[in-house]
Amino acid sequence: MDRSKFNDMSIIEIVNYLTDNFHIPLKNLLDKRWGNIVGFSNKHNDDYPKVKHLKDLYGQLENEILKHMKKEDDIMFPMIIDYENNKLDLSNEEIINKIDIVDGHKMESEHEIFQYYLNTIIELLGNCEIVESEDVPECNEIREEFIKINEDLQEHIYLEDIFIYKKWKEIEKKADGK
Numbered sequence: 195m196d197r198s199k200f201n202d203m204s205i206i207e208i209v210n211y212l213t214d215n216f217h218i219p220l221k222n223l224l225d226k227r228w229g230n231i232v233g234f235s236n237k238h239n240d241d242y243p244k245v246k247h248l249k250d251l252y253g254q255l256e257n258e259i260l261k262h263m264k265k266e267d268d269i270m271f272p273m274i275i276d277y278e279n280n281k282l283d284l285s286n287e288e289i290i291n292k293i294d295i296v297d298g299h300k301m302e303s304e305h306e307i308f309q310y311y312l313n314t315i316i317e318l319l320g321n322c323e324i325v326e327s328e329d330v331p332e333c334n335e336i337r338e339e340f341i342k343i344n345e346d347l348q349e350h351i352y353l354e355d356i357f358i359y360k361k362w363k364e365i366e367k368k369a370d371g372k
């Protein structure tokens with residue numbers, strides 16, 4: 195993807211871009227994927243021992259990503275939009291308390307954890323020839339999807355780390371000074 199276009203976008207435009215292109219599709223995909231992963235995983239527990247980790251890893255990844263995105267959707271993104279519109283009241287204690295819930299540094303390290311999970315999942319699915327031959331196409335299909343999720347996540351994380359979290363840290367700093 196050509197990243198230079200983001201330099202010409204406002205922070206609010208990037209927030210909206212992230213929501214439409216990454217948050218909404220990722221939530222839909224995770225929702226759909228769960229049944230397939232559980233089915234695939236249960237079916238191949240015996241003939242492909244590594245697969246039993248797949249379900250656990252995926253479960254953890256899904257859970258952590260949803261919690262992470264909820265903090266962005268419910269607190270960080272709306273507050274950044276208010277801040278950009280000069281509507282964020284940093285003298286309001288309730289707002290300060292909410293800002294404290296979302297630690298920018300912690301959010302960044304969560305991004306690294308997601309990439310670790312995804313890389314491990316892709317690695318686990320890397321040897322599809324080990325499963326019964328009739329199931330190789332399904333294994334490959336799931337693997338391709340995770341590769342796509344990983345590619346999208348890299349873009350998603352890039353935009354947040356470079357533009358959004360930078361702005362969030364600026365807000366955290368101002369809130370701290372109050």
Ligand SMILES: [Fe+2]
Binds near residue numbers: 217263354
């Ligand atoms: Fe996000």
Ligand SMILES: [Fe+2]
Binds near residue numbers: 262266301305354
């Ligand atoms: Fe994020």
